[in-house]
Amino acid sequence: xxxxxxxxxxxxxxxxxxxxxxxxxxxxxxxxxxxxxxxxxxxxxxxxxxxxxxxxxxxxxxxxxxxxxxxxxxxxxxxxxxxxxxxxxxxxxxxxxxxxxxxxxxxxxxxxxxxxxxxxxxxxxxxxxxxxxxxxxxxxxxxxxxxxxxxxxxxxxxxxxxxxxxxxxxxxxxxxxxxxxxxxxxxxxxxxxxxxxxxxxxxxxxxxxxxxxxxxxxxxxxxxxxxxxxxxxxxxxxxxxxxxxxxxxxxxxxxxxxxx
Amino acid sequence: xxxxxxxxxxxxxxxxxxxxxxxxxxxxxxxxxxxxxxxxxxxxxxxxxxxxxxxxxxxxxxxxxxxxxxxxxxxxxxxxxxxxxxxxxxxxxxxxxxxxxxxxxxxxxxxxxxxxxxxxxxxxxxxxxxxxxxxxxxxxxxxxxxxxxxxxxxxxxxxxxxxxxxxxxxxxxxxxxxxxxxxxxxxxxxxxxxxxxxxxxxxxxxxxxxxxxxxxxxxxxxxxxxxxxxxxxxxxxxxxxxxxxxxxxxxxxxxxxxxxxx
Numbered sequence: 001x002x003x004x005x006x007x008x009x010x011x012x013x014x015x016x017x018x019x020x021x022x023x024x025x026x027x028x029x030x031x032x033x034x035x036x037x038x039x040x041x042x043x044x045x046x047x048x049x050x051x052x053x054x055x056x057x058x059x060x061x062x063x064x065x066x067x068x069x070x071x072x073x074x075x076x077x078x079x080x081x082x083x084x085x086x087x088x089x090x091x092x093x094x095x096x097x098x099x100x101x102x103x104x105x106x107x108x109x110x111x112x113x114x115x116x117x118x119x120x121x122x123x124x125x126x127x128x129x130x131x132x133x134x135x136x137x138x139x140x141x142x143x144x145x146x147x148x149x150x151x152x153x154x155x156x157x158x159x160x161x162x163x164x165x166x167x168x169x170x171x172x173x174x175x176x177x178x179x180x181x182x183x184x185x186x187x188x189x190x191x192x193x194x195x196x197x198x199x200x201x202x203x204x205x206x207x208x209x210x211x212x213x214x215x216x217x218x219x220x221x222x223x224x225x226x227x228x229x230x231x232x233x234x235x236x237x238x239x240x241x242x243x244x245x246x247x248x249x250x251x252x253x254x255x256x257x258x259x260x
Numbered sequence: 261x262x263x264x265x266x267x268x269x270x271x272x273x274x275x276x277x278x279x280x281x282x283x284x285x286x287x288x289x290x291x292x293x294x295x296x297x298x299x300x301x302x303x304x305x306x307x308x309x310x311x312x313x314x315x316x317x318x319x320x321x322x323x324x325x326x327x328x329x330x331x332x333x334x335x336x337x338x339x340x341x342x343x344x345x346x347x348x349x350x351x352x353x354x355x356x357x358x359x360x361x362x363x364x365x366x367x368x369x370x371x372x373x374x375x376x377x378x379x380x381x382x383x384x385x386x387x388x389x390x391x392x393x394x395x396x397x398x399x400x401x402x403x404x405x406x407x408x409x410x411x412x413x414x415x416x417x418x419x420x421x422x423x424x425x426x427x428x429x430x431x432x433x434x435x436x437x438x439x440x441x442x443x444x445x446x447x448x449x450x451x452x453x454x455x456x457x458x459x460x461x462x463x464x465x466x467x468x469x470x471x472x473x474x475x476x477x478x479x480x481x482x483x484x485x486x487x488x489x490x491x492x493x494x495x496x497x498x499x500x501x502x503x504x505x506x507x508x509x510x511x512x513x514x515x516x517x518x519x520x521x522x
Binding site for chain 2: 195
């Protein structure tokens with residue numbers, strides 16, 4: 001365990017050192033995040049402008065959902081996409097060989113090798129949005145703490161889905177855009193689930209668990225989540241994490257290496 | 261004339277073969293454009309409960325049309341061009357007796373043909389699941405739509421190819437495109453038809469090129485009232501502007517180009 005932490009420290013400090021070579025990127029990332037935030041608020045305001053509201057969700061409460069969604073976007077562009085989108089590349093070029101030879105879990109290596117600080121603005125804006133909405137709604141510290149648990153479950157589920165999709169490249173080499181499909185579907189997390197018709201709700205709860213990523217943590221923060229849903233999120237996260245591990249081991253049996 | 265025709269055919273044929281090679285990838289690209297279909301759900305639900313001036317079924321049709329428009333006007337030239345410049349692969353293309361842009365045009369056009377069957381399959385599936393939304397545009401509407409969608413593709417391509425020119429000066433021309441995409445996402449009508457925008461925002465947006473890339477063609481396909489004359493003028497105007505800018509940057513850029521790595 002200690003060794004893994006040490007390795008993690010090395011991975012991330014080198015990654016940050018490398019990324020800081022391109023400081024102008026930070027300005028671009030900041031502007032993009034800001035534009036994205038304004039656009040998201042605009043998109044949401046189109047619904048609330050005429051007095052309509054998502055059933056049982058006031059404007060501020062919906063902002064909490066949007067804040068968590070922004071946070072999630074920041075998390076995926078910091079930790080997930082720089083690592084997991086590279087699995088495909090490793091398989092294609094055969095460099096996965098070198099990863100497998102290392103005396104460390106290959107899943108760990110592939111999942112944490114680098115991080116990109118350019119997701120930081122999204123993380124900050126997400127927190128600001130949640131903070132603003134929380135203040136308007138008079139949320140206390142306990143509300144925030146209570147939502148951290150389902151939020152972590154959500155992040156774990158997201159990671160697992162992303163990793164499994166990336167791992168399918170062992171069989172279908174040229175599918176670097178499979179994660180784009182996932183990312184497209186995740187956009188549904190911008191709005192609380194009640195905003196969708198029943199069929200959509202079913203799909204985004206049981207097929208692609210978007211509901212567990214944003215709506216359930218938001219409900220937990222607003223103290224209206226039922227315990228059964230939070231427990232469900234926990235089981236889902238643990239199940240998916242376990243499935244990811246098993247799936248990766250299974251996939252490696254089919255890895256035949258390339259050009260080496 | 262004859263020779264141009266032959267060249268065109270060869271180009272399209274070669275790039276079509278390329279595209280069909282990576283079918284799985286293509287299907288995934290089709291699926292990744294699911295945003296309009298997701299928003300369709302929210303708007304159908306909203307239209308059933310609130311006052312938005314459009315019926316749920318209008319929203320269903322609108323977003324389906326937006327999905328189709330998006331499928332037919334996807335452009336990625338800036339990423340390809342950027343790589344060509346950075347890796348110096350543009351150099352051999354410059355030696356060919358044809359402007360390199362035609363390679364990109366051919367690959368985009370033939371990709372449309374390869375993508376079409378999957379997109380149509382999805383549209384069929386949609387009508388199967390939601391038969392109330394089924395409609396058939398009149399012949400006039402359809403022909404008008406074809407014309408507008410070609411113009412929309414041309415405009416989108418010209419804009420992105422102009423951004424691509426910046427690759428001669430910096431390594432990250434695609435960042436410009438990504439930034440532009442934000443405005444495209446929120447103002448083109450992809451997230452909502454312009455009917456539900458606040459009037460002022462709507463007026464301003466109609467002066468920009470964005471709504472003519474999604475909202476305008478989609479509205480024509482489903483028969484929402486739009487100002488045709490203004491739409492065509494705006495599309496031609498913006499296309500002309502970007503064409504001029506593009507050619508100017510191209511000439512300046514070639515002088516700058518050092519053929520790195522080739």
